[in-house]
Amino acid sequence: xxxxxxxxxxxSDLILKxxxxxxxxxxxxxxxxxxxxxxxxxxxxxxxxxxxTVTSTLKGTVGIAGNIVNTLYIIVITLLIATPLGVGSAIYxxxxxxxxxxxxxxxFTTETLSGIPSIIFGLFGMMFFGTGLGLGYSILTGALTLxxxxxxxxxxxxxxxxxxxxxxxxxxxxxxxxTKWYMIRTILLPSAMPGIVTGIILAIGRIVGESAALLFxxxxxxxxxxxxxxxxxxxxxxxxxxxxxLYLSMAKAEYSTAFGIAVILLLIVLFINWITKVLAxxxxxxxxx
Amino acid sequence: xxxxxxxxxxxxxxxxxxGLMACGATSQxxxxxxxxxxxxxxxxxxxxxxxxxxxAAEDTTAQExxxxxxxxxxxxxxxxxxxxSMEKLANAVAESFMAKYPGVTVTAEFTGSSAGIEAVxxxxxxxxxxxxxxxxxxxxxxxVENVVAIDGIAVVVDPANxxxxxxxxxxxxxxxxxxxxxxxxxxxxxxxxxxxxxxGSGTRGAFEELVGVEDACAYASELDSTGAVIAKVAxxxxxxxYASLDAIDDTVTxxxxxxxxxxxxxxxxxxxFLSRPFxxxxxxxISEQNETVQxxxxxxxxxxxxxxxxxxxxxTVD
Amino acid sequence: MNGQESFSIIGxxxxxxxxxxxxxxxxxxxxxxxxxxxxxxxxxxxxNGTPALFKxxxxxxxxxxxxxxxxxGPSFGILYVILTSIIGTTLAVILGVPIGLFTAIFLAxxxxxxxxxxxxxxxxxxxxxxxxxxxxxxxxxxxxxMYKLELAVFKNSETHQFTGGANLLxxxxxxxxxxxxxxxNISESxxxxxxxxxxxxxxxxxxxxxxTIFRVILPAAKSGIVxxxxxxxxxxxxxxxxxxxxxxxxxxIPLPFNxxxxxxxxxxxxxxxxxxxxxxxxxxxxxxxxxxxxxINVTLNKILKKGDVEQ
Numbered sequence: 001x002x003x004x005x006x007x008x009x010x011x012s013d014l015i016l017k018x019x020x021x022x023x024x025x026x027x028x029x030x031x032x033x034x035x036x037x038x039x040x041x042x043x044x045x046x047x048x049x050x051x052x053t054v055t056s057t058l059k060g061t062v063g064i065a066g067n068i069v070n071t072l073y074i075i076v077i078t079l080l081i082a083t084p085l086g087v088g089s090a091i092y093x094x095x096x097x098x099x100x101x102x103x104x105x106x107x108f109t110t111e112t113l114s115g116i117p118s119i120i121f122g123l124f125g126m127m128f129f130g131t132g133l134g135l136g137y138s139i140l141t142g143a144l145t146l147x148x149x150x151x152x153x154x155x156x157x158x159x160x161x162x163x164x165x166x167x168x169x170x171x172x173x174x175x176x177x178x179t180k181w182y183m184i185r186t187i188l189l190p191s192a193m194p195g196i197v198t199g200i201i202l203a204i205g206r207i208v209g210e211s212a213a214l215l216f217x218x219x220x221x222x223x224x225x226x227x228x229x230x231x232x233x234x235x236x237x238x239x240x241x242x243x244x245x246l247y248l249s250m251a252k253a254e255y256s257t258a259f260g261i262a263v264i265l266l267l268i269v270l271f272i273n274w275i276t277k278v279l280a281x282x283x284x285x286x287x288x289x
Numbered sequence: 290x291x292x293x294x295x296x297x298x299x300x301x302x303x304x305x306x307x308g309l310m311a312c313g314a315t316s317q318x319x320x321x322x323x324x325x326x327x328x329x330x331x332x333x334x335x336x337x338x339x340x341x342x343x344x345a346a347e348d349t350t351a352q353e354x355x356x357x358x359x360x361x362x363x364x365x366x367x368x369x370x371x372x373x374s375m376e377k378l379a380n381a382v383a384e385s386f387m388a389k390y391p392g393v394t395v396t397a398e399f400t401g402s403s404a405g406i407e408a409v410x411x412x413x414x415x416x417x418x419x420x421x422x423x424x425x426x427x428x429x430x431x432x433v434e435n436v437v438a439i440d441g442i443a444v445v446v447d448p449a450n451x452x453x454x455x456x457x458x459x460x461x462x463x464x465x466x467x468x469x470x471x472x473x474x475x476x477x478x479x480x481x482x483x484x485x486x487x488x489g490s491g492t493r494g495a496f497e498e499l500v501g502v503e504d505a506c507a508y509a510s511e512l513d514s515t516g517a518v519i520a521k522v523a524x525x526x527x528x529x530x531y532a533s534l535d536a537i538d539d540t541v542t543x544x545x546x547x548x549x550x551x552x553x554x555x556x557x558x559x560x561x562f563l564s565r566p567f568x569x570x571x572x573x574x575i576s577e578q579n580e581t582v583q584x585x586x587x588x589x590x591x592x593x594x595x596x597x598x599x600x601x602x603x604x605t606v607d
Numbered sequence: 608m609n610g611q612e613s614f615s616i617i618g619x620x621x622x623x624x625x626x627x628x629x630x631x632x633x634x635x636x637x638x639x640x641x642x643x644x645x646x647x648x649x650x651x652x653x654x655n656g657t658p659a660l661f662k663x664x665x666x667x668x669x670x671x672x673x674x675x676x677x678x679x680g681p682s683f684g685i686l687y688v689i690l691t692s693i694i695g696t697t698l699a700v701i702l703g704v705p706i707g708l709f710t711a712i713f714l715a716x717x718x719x720x721x722x723x724x725x726x727x728x729x730x731x732x733x734x735x736x737x738x739x740x741x742x743x744x745x746x747x748x749x750x751x752x753m754y755k756l757e758l759a760v761f762k763n764s765e766t767h768q769f770t771g772g773a774n775l776l777x778x779x780x781x782x783x784x785x786x787x788x789x790x791x792n793i794s795e796s797x798x799x800x801x802x803x804x805x806x807x808x809x810x811x812x813x814x815x816x817x818x819t820i821f822r823v824i825l826p827a828a829k830s831g832i833v834x835x836x837x838x839x840x841x842x843x844x845x846x847x848x849x850x851x852x853x854x855x856x857x858x859x860i861p862l863p864f865n866x867x868x869x870x871x872x873x874x875x876x877x878x879x880x881x882x883x884x885x886x887x888x889x890x891x892x893x894x895x896x897x898x899x900x901x902x903i904n905v906t907l908n909k910i911l912k913k914g915d916v917e918q
Binding site: 055056057058131136137219220221223226237238251252253254 | 366368377380381384385394396398399413414512513514516517519520521523524601
Binding site: 010012013016017019020021022023024026027028030031032034035037038041084085086087088089091092093095096097105106109110112113115116117118119120121123124126127128148151152155179180181184205208209210211212215216243246247250251255258259262265266269270272273 | 626627630631633634635636637638639640641642644645646647648651652655705706707708709710712713714717718726728729730731732733735736737738739740742743744746747748784787788791815817818821841844845846847848852871874875878879889890893896897900901904
């Protein structure tokens with residue numbers, strides 16, 4: 001057993017310190033290099049035409065406006081379905097359910113859902129929603145598939161948020177004669193809102209980055225929706241998101257387009273990260289009161 | 290108080306949405322009436338020009354006017370799925386068709402020829418794009434083979450490769466893995482990287498059948514689309530691949546086969562042996578399809594449509 | 608709290624009960640949808656993945672080595688595909704986890720504050736970017752380098768099939784880089800959440816900083832680090848899009864310079880057009896993947912619990 005003070009340890013200390021620094025230097029250079037490379041290669045493709053028009057074979061121009069709109073559609077529709085379900089599940093687990101086997105089963109399945117690879121969701125979504133329900137390649141199919149993927153995220157975050165609401169709030173409201181649902185609606189949900197919103201934003205981040213689950217469900221359509229009823233009809237039409245278009249452009253070696261889309265995606269992720277930080281601060285401030 | 294405010298808000302929101310939808314519909318109608326106006330004006334001009342020409346020309350113009358009239362009111366959607374080799378054609382046709390009939394939406398997925406035929410057989414799309422002729426069992430399932438263009442399959446190598454000409458036997462040897470180095474073919478000492486398409490690809494099916502290497506190919510890479518093959522060959526010295534002629538650009542060199550260059554003229558003349566039909570398959574005859582789909586096929590057979598087809602580098606059928 | 612609320616707390620009892628019951632019912636329904644989702648995905652995978660095992664035979668599929676699904680006499684051997692996923696993921700984890708862990712140690716313990724403040728957001732950003740971007744980088748940067756390496760290594764080989772740089776090694780490197788941000792982030796949180804008393808106690812006893820890190824802090828953060836590893840492994844084995852174009856997509860023995868197919872890329876390449884038995888075998892591949900994930904999750908969670916019990 002070597003003593004703390006022996007010089008042998010100093011050598012292993014040194015080696016470890018060097019390894020730590022090498023690893024860190026490698027990671028830092030790599031990660032910052034990736035960001036810089038993508039940005040430099042892609043910024044040239046990003047211009048007004050790129051962002052506001054749709055790719056035209058006849059004119060020979062490239063535009064991702066359709067893909068941007070599709071991404072927005074998928075985010076909105078997925079959240080419309082997933083948020084009520086996720087918040088509802090969390091409320092049940094935290095407020096109504098008695099701790100025991102049932103709750104553990106639900107929590108176990110939620111954990112498992114979050115570990116399944118997205119390609120399996122894609123397979124399931126394609127067969128169940130696309131072929132089984134007859135929706136084919138459509139934004140709705142993609143949204144339903146993504147709902148399954150972000151459900152654990154929203155449920156978990158809502159649960160965490162609900163747990164931080166002091167019990168005194170609950171007993172206080174019930175003591176004054178409020179019914180459970182009334183108490184949840186007026187006291188719990190507002191207090192837990194920052195946590196719920198964090199969950200939603202994390203879900204948006206996951207949705208934006210998803211590709212495997214959407215390839216066989218939402219399709220690759222890149223046109224803008226027509227006005228009027230077309231805006232609602234688009235939900236049932238095929239819509240390729242930014243990540244899908246990136247993959248397709250990459251496969252065809254249209255690298256300038258691919259890098260342009262990569263830059264846009266980077267900016268979106270940056271934005272989402274920033275908003276999450278702002279919300280986290282607000283959460284801390286709330287809790288400190 | 291709060292409750293009634295909420296109800297009021299809900300009602301006004303519903304009213305606004307209804308209003309928006311109504312507005313949208315009306316604007317579409319206005320757009321269409323505007324179009325009919327324009328069509329009527331063009332008709333008037335055309336009629337004046339045509340007055341001096343002979344009877345046959347007048348008939349054709351009358352037909353076109355009639356279809357223009359119908360076309361301005363044409364609305365609906367057409368869904369296509371299938372071959373990636375046909376992507377350029379499908380997109381160009383969709384774009385020009387939609388420009389002519391703004392009420393129509395044409396969407397296309399590019400999943401491979403076999404998937405396209407399966408989709409149209411199952412009825413989940415209107416048109417199945419296939420870059421190979423249909424098999425007997427596919428025709429037996431009720432799918433009709435409508436050939437809309439002829440395409441050549443070009444064998445491509447990277448631009449630095451010195452080999453510019455191959456015989457059919459050399460092709461067979463390369464793709465079955467017998468010949469592994471370009472030096473055996475008179476080129477540089479570089480290994481041959483054999484690129485091909487995935488198993489469901491119409492291009493692969495056509496290539497293997499025409500060259501005679503069905504089920505015998507040894508691929509280094511099986512890529513998912515025409516564009517991917519061209520990209521891979523362009524960036525890999527020593528690579529060889531096959532792709533649709535209309536997708537070839539100057540990042541790769543198309544080799545001559547048996548001394549014949551892959552050009553539109555040679556394919557029409559029949560001297561370049563690697564050519565295959567572009568099929569837009571439908572379930573049942575064209576006359577059994579809905580109005581919008583029939584309009585598309587009419588468009589493809591018309592001069593306008595043929596111009597689009599030749600414009601993307603394909604050969605029209607008569 | 609608005610006193611003019613028409614729905615007063617002291618309202619009609621019957622009305623309240625109806626709303627209460629409805630609310631409870633809705634929430635219970637929501638919770639069960641989560642169970643339903645996992646149950647149906649599992650059931651679906653099993654229902655669609657097993658017919659092929661019976662039609663073609665368990666041995667032929669799981670232990671066969673020839674994959675020719677569209678040949679006149681098709682064979683559906685996925686042994687090489689399974690091996691590729693196992694070996695590829697293992698290599699990626701072996702490469703990525705140590706580097707990630709040491710970087711996390713750097714960020715949490717030994718880095719100057721200002722440097723950490725710059726690097727941490729960069730790592731968080733990279734953890735969030737879509738995985739296809741890593742694939743894009745792999746094609747642009749890794750493949751050409753790999754091809755040059757391949758040409759050098761196999762210069763005089765008679766038997767090697769040249770792949771132009773799309774091989775197992777490229778895929779492994781892409782996967783390792785991809786799991787780096789995840790491993791770094793979670794390990795760093797785990798390290799930071801170790802109670803500072805442990806650290807000060809160890810230092811007070813005369814241990815060096817490095818000794819403290821490796822003998823006190825790291826073991827204390829064990830559960831968080833195991834979580835990081837599990838997530839990293841999960842991400843590596845489940846990744847499809849990033850490695851589809853850099854791994855070559857032929858079915859071969861998983862040697863570093865061979866063009867290979869993973870369980871995930873096999874599904875992605877052929878799902879679009881597979882039909883009949885072919886499609887059913889693809890579902891079997893999905894089932895195999897599913898089973899692997901479950902095994903990994905359960906095993907690593909057991910290791911976690913064991914670690915907790917020991918503590």
